[in-house]
Amino acid sequence: MHALNANEAKTQFGALLMKAQRTPVQINKNGKPVAVMVSIEEFENIEEIKRQWLQTRFSNAQQEIQQGDTADGDEFFSELLTSKYD
Structure with missing residues (x-):
């Protein structure tokens, strides 16, 4: 699973949306997993x-x-x- 920190997710939101269409993407904050973005x-x-x-x-x-x-x-x-x- 691909992982991004919260700041990367924010600044690369468009790319994050595209990645999430193919595979779940984990979002980390302060080095800890807090969310996973998946396709609908x-x-x-x-x-x-x-x-x-x-x-x-x-x-x-x-x-x-x-x-x-x-x-x-x-x-x-x-x-x-x-x-x-x-």
């Missing part, structure tokens, strides 16, 4: 994958509820907190 097509693909994943998780949860495969919320979080500090 890539962004839409990512959003579709997220939507499909959420839809699958929702369907699975509905099936588990219908089968009675649920957990008590208080008990679940109590066990989670206990195991976290063991």
Whole structure:
């Protein structure tokens, strides 16, 4: 992945837009990654994958509820907190 610092991204914005059409471009500020610019097509693909994943998780949860495969919320979080500090 190509990377630019924030100042380069600002001064070379036109070139940045062209690069982002071909490959994601990482933007760094003070030496740390803060953003990635991607093409609209890539962004839409990512959003579709997220939507499909959420839809699958929702369907699975509905099936588990219908089968009675649920957990008590208080008990679940109590066990989670206990195991976290063991």
